Amino acid sequence: MVQALNHLRDQIDEVDQQLLDLLQQRIQLVHKVGEVKNQHGLPIYAPEREAAMLAKRRAEAESKGVPPALIEDVLRRVMRESYTSEKDSGFKTIKPELGNIVVIGGRGQLGRLFVQMFRLSGYQVDVIGKEDWQQAPELFASAGLVLVSVPINLTEQIIARLDCLPENCILADITSIKAAPLAKMLAVHKGPVVGLHPMFGPDVPSLAKQVIVYADGRGSEQYQWLLQQMAIWGARLHQVEAESHDKAMTLIQSLRHFTSFAYGVHLAQEEADLELLLDLSSPIYRLELAMVGRLFAQSPHLYADIIMASEQSKAMIKRYHHNFGELLKLLENEDKAGFIKAFERVSEWFGDYSEEFLKESRGLLQQANDSRRG
Numbered sequence: 001m002v003q004a005l006n007h008l009r010d011q012i013d014e015v016d017q018q019l020l021d022l023l024q025q026r027i028q029l030v031h032k033v034g035e036v037k038n039q040h041g042l043p044i045y046a047p048e049r050e051a052a053m054l055a056k057r058r059a060e061a062e063s064k065g066v067p068p069a070l071i072e073d074v075l076r077r078v079m080r081e082s083y084t085s086e087k088d089s090g091f092k093t094i095k096p097e098l099g100n101i102v103v104i105g106g107r108g109q110l111g112r113l114f115v116q117m118f119r120l121s122g123y124q125v126d127v128i129g130k131e132d133w134q135q136a137p138e139l140f141a142s143a144g145l146v147l148v149s150v151p152i153n154l155t156e157q158i159i160a161r162l163d164c165l166p167e168n169c170i171l172a173d174i175t176s177i178k179a180a181p182l183a184k185m186l187a188v189h190k191g192p193v194v195g196l197h198p199m200f201g202p203d204v205p206s207l208a209k210q211v212i213v214y215a216d217g218r219g220s221e222q223y224q225w226l227l228q229q230m231a232i233w234g235a236r237l238h239q240v241e242a243e244s245h246d247k248a249m250t251l252i253q254s255l256r257h258f259t260s261f262a263y264g265v266h267l268a269q270e271e272a273d274l275e276l277l278l279d280l281s282s283p284i285y286r287l288e289l290a291m292v293g294r295l296f297a298q299s300p301h302l303y304a305d306i307i308m309a310s311e312q313s314k315a316m317i318k319r320y321h322h323n324f325g326e327l328l329k330l331l332e333n334e335d336k337a338g339f340i341k342a343f344e345r346v347s348e349w350f351g352d353y354s355e356e357f358l359k360e361s362r363g364l365l366q367q368a369n370d371s372r373r374g
């Protein structure tokens, strides 16, 4: 019996080793793809190729009696490695005659990522931090792009100092609110202006499929190359109006982070037994704890600034608090019918998205469960 098992396991080991050899071959091929893409300025993320390839492999899997979802999962995971490997091959310089790029706050986490991406794309990048403003005039004189990457509460006052840039220089920022910094950049600088908001944190391994939102200031034909450069990095560019962006951020950022913050404060105040919570956690609860916990591994300054970004944000959080209080009344009154009515209203409001989210979260939870150990 045990011998039979061992024999089968030996065969599985052999198959896994073949899988490894095949992965090695694939990684080497992708490395070459990275070099070709670098030469020709092609984006690392090729959605049409991925869709066509996955459709073919799924069909082939089906005919072999392999679950199609299995090969799709495997290939998606493998392609995540491809993005990182292709990134390391560097990127074509879309605007070789640009001059230097100056990143103000380029030693901050997200600033560093942009510095790295521009350097991988062959640009001369200079970084200005708090201590080296005296170098600024000299660096600005030959700059083709100045990118402001400082904490939100400093953005406007830093932009105010940028009234001395060359006329053709692009002025851009990556602050997570857009209207006020954009207005300030337009007031200070006569040349091309664009507001950016990367919708990801600094810990992403590549920019493939990551969203970068941009709000036009002026001179869009002059900053097209920048959008093209970021598309080559694999980013998906999404144009927005600054005001509607900021309104959406009151929900996506301020309220989201505030509720995580409040939940964390509550857990700590209750002296919840974190280990026990984890031992007893379902995958979705573990993800929720991770979402809340990861907030507290980051900078309190950053999150205070994001949560308190605007009056709009404060008003949104207050409206949520009010709603929370109203809903609590359902609880106090043991009003089950009222609860169900409110529930159904929301379910209708989500519409088809409800089902879609159920499916999507199922996949995520399976992945979370796969990475469980012990």
Ligand SMILES: O=C(O)C(=O)C[C@]1(C(=O)O)C=C[C@@H](O)C=C1
Pocket: 030, 033, 044, 045, 046, 047, 049, 050, 078, 079, 082, 083, 086
């Ligand atoms: O075919 C390409 O364009 C690749 O870069 C290779 C590859 C892959 O690993 O198969 C990786 C990224 C693309 O989004 C599509 C496919």
